Amino acid sequence: MNRSSKAAAAVLTAAGILTGGWPAAPPSAAAGERVLWGSVTIPPGRDGIVEASGLSGPVLGLASSLTLTAPAGAKATAVPLTVAGYRGEVAADGRTAAYTAMSAESPWRTGTFPFVLAVPADAVPGTRLDGCLMRLADAEGVTRASGGCQVTVGLPSPVLSRPESGVPLGYRPAASGTAYPGARVTVSDQDGNQVCADTAGADGLWSCAPGRDLPAGANRLQATATLNGVSASSEQIQITVGPPTPEASTVPPR
Template sequence: MNRSSKAAAAVVTAAGFLTGGWAAAGPASAVDGGAPPPRDRVLWGSVTVPPGRDGIVEASGLSGPALGFGSSLTLVAPAGAKVTGVPLTAAGYRGEVAADGRSAAYTATSAESPWQTGTFPFVVAVPADAVPGTRLDGCVLRLADAGGAERASGGCQVTVGLPSPVLSRPESGVPLGNRPTASGTAYPGARVTVSDQDGNEVCGDTAGADGAWSCAPGRDLPAGANRLQATATMNGVSASSEQIQVSVGSPPTEA
């Protein structure tokens, strides 16, 4: 199938990114809620990851007193999730994941001003049975000095997203009628909408228990070249398929 290399940006991706601003130690006022106001800002951010996938929680540099050798940054995974990796390769830091996957930490080993430059990624795995649109509570970020005293803290909001739907039909390169049937797979129970290149809704369906969906336009599509894309939505989160190039009816004759 000749699918377009350009896909519209999906709300949900297989790997989401979280950035957190650092502040002086204080109460974690937004560990499981929305973003705190600037005056109360602590370590905080958000990421959306589909069920059964990994996402990257990425914290950025400290804007406070420098912490030296032996200081550490720890992420405690939200309920049901696990930390599976600490992929930072920069010199001056050592990463380690707890045996049970409940937490992971970076420790400063030689950096002159630890935590003040660069970003610090943690890979978080969302369970396969997590329900799209729900938020996994309990994600915590903590920065401690070499003696273990907490110097900054906060939380990260991990939202369960949707896997991208698949638009398997119609196929590119095959002459289509004016009302081609669209079909594919999506997360069971998700509402799937097929749109054309102008963003107009072509048709829609709800994915069954097996993930299959199918729909046909209620009106003729314009003749000629077009692009179709499927978007799945469930519980306030959504994801889009790749776009496919199609040709409906006979293309216009050149003058």
């Protein structure tokens, strides 16, 4: 089946990732205070990366450390930074993970510092997990910057399994696939126009058919699932619309 993915330059893992930095002067910060923050959206049962980027302000030296406390229900699983000059470690229980500056010149001033978090499979999409914290301390353990990180439970990407590419299609080709149970699934064409929609059942199955003819010729279809304020999209399917056929005009039963 010939499929093409929608451009997503910011996606670093299958989870789909949103990254944050450390604002130099956030509106809520007191004078001279620096607040760390990051954000990530992770589907149930998946891993995602929350990042902190270079910090401006006083230079912290050898043995200074950046620690992340995982939010309730999630675990820190890895510290994948590969730049020389930092040592990373994860607590055995997954509650915390940290980087320590070992030899970097002016540590924390450049680059990004990633932490991998795992969200449990039973997490509810749209939920924000509380308790994610970041703390930057000097060699004496004195906090020099601190703040939170927003972790949102995302939605697994839906699957658009029908129609198939490379087969003759009518002007109203039926669509079907799977999605997170209860999610509203909307199928759109290459111009972003809604083709049809349905709600995934308890078994995750959904199906729908266009209420109008699609333009003849080449087109692309994509399914987007939405639930509790979060959404995810399927891969795109390349199709060619032509004269109707019996197979193309039938919506499969659930």
